[in-house]
Amino acid sequence: MSKPVVFIDGDQGTTGLQIHARLGGRQDIELLTLPEALRKDPAQRAEAINSADIAVLCLPDDAAREAVASIHNPAVRVIDASSAHRVHPDWVYGLPELSADQAERIAHASRVSNPGCYPTGAIALLRPLLQAGLVPADYPMAIHAISGYSGAGRATVERHEAGEESGVRVYGLSLEHKHVPEIQQWAGLGTRPFFVPGYGNYRQGIVLTIPLMFRLLPAGVTTERLQQCLEQAYQGAAHVQVAAPSSQVSQLDPEALNGTDGVRLHVFGNDAQGQVLLAAVFDNLGKGAAGAAVQNLDLMLMGQP
Incomplete structure (x- = not known):
């Protein structure tokens, strides 16, 4: 059975670097990254996102919206660490402690917005x-x-x-x-x-x-x-x-x-x-950002089809 592919879009920012460091040594996932020369290439980024099982967006709000719009593979699941989708009705809010069933909702969600x-x-x-x-x-x-x-x-x-x-x-x-x-x-x-x-x-x-x-x-x-x-x-x-x-x-x-x-x-x-x-x-940078994103990622991996 192949490992789930996780792509971090924006892994050179403060949150992205932290998430990358946390995931870099893990054996249960395949971590997908782009070479530095391709990180700002929209076509390469879109290809990477659409080849991932879970994409983690560590981008400014507008860039996060553009990244989501580039997804055409319905199997791709997303954790957005920006504030672009935190009050969007189609996204699950990524605070597992929000309610008794929130962790379960995150585990099976296709779109999760990481809290600020x-x-x-x-x-x-x-x-x-x-x-x-x-x-x-x-x-x-x-x-x-x-x-x-x-x-x-x-x-x-x-x-x-x-x-x-x-x-x-x-x-x-x-x-x-x-x-x-x-x-x-x-x-x-x-x-x-x-x-x-x-x-x-x-x-x-x-x-x-x-x-x-x-x-x-x-x-x-x-x-x-x-x-x-x-x-x-x-x-x-x-x-x-x-x-x-x-x-x-x-x-x-x-x-x-x-x-x-x-x-x-x-x-x-x-x-x-x-x-x-x-x-x-x-x-x-822990529960306030990268730690929360990894907590949500682990829940989503548990609920991965």
Whole structure:
């Protein structure tokens, strides 16, 4: 029996390089790559995609759409790591922990859209709480996150690593960040959230925070109930950990889970002050990108006809 052929389109970008490195030594797949001289040849890329069992797209949004449009072989399955198809109704959202049956849906899907890095943390925190009725869908949500500079694109990576840029940058100030529709749809929010991202002077890792006011939540909601809801939602999940409540935690390190494919969720509450802070820590190149893509690939290989 022949091995499944996996083609990475865009394997020289940050995410593509990570995926390629993770798959390079595997014996259960045949990894298809193009020589450097042919990587930008549309005909060669289309031929490679159509000869693959699973194509992993690590491309800008428009290029990802073009790649999908070039597929004429109905047997080709796709994981798109861009944001081009994350709210598309014909694509399966690639967050296996989204619901009890989401991993099964991914396993048998022909089109899977890999989640964005920031949305992974926001959705993991919010979706169970909204589904349980502990947070209303119309809550005026504000989400803030700081990532390593690797999440800001190749040009920013090169500037940082050349010593031409340092410090912290907050962006998305037009309030039109492309992750907002994805967060709203998959978290189950009825209104558009504020989303304020930034990146720091370190390579990778995310801390994402969401403040909540108890006076805007249903009566009887407490820090303990929010904690219990998340613990129940992710009980047994391999890649999502809910940290135990601890008054000893005074700071969060965005690099704490670097090199892993996990996300750690926290609930910090002060019931007396009527406030709670939800937080997620994870590697933007792990569960936030390449790790998530490989997790989805493995599910799809399990469901391969």
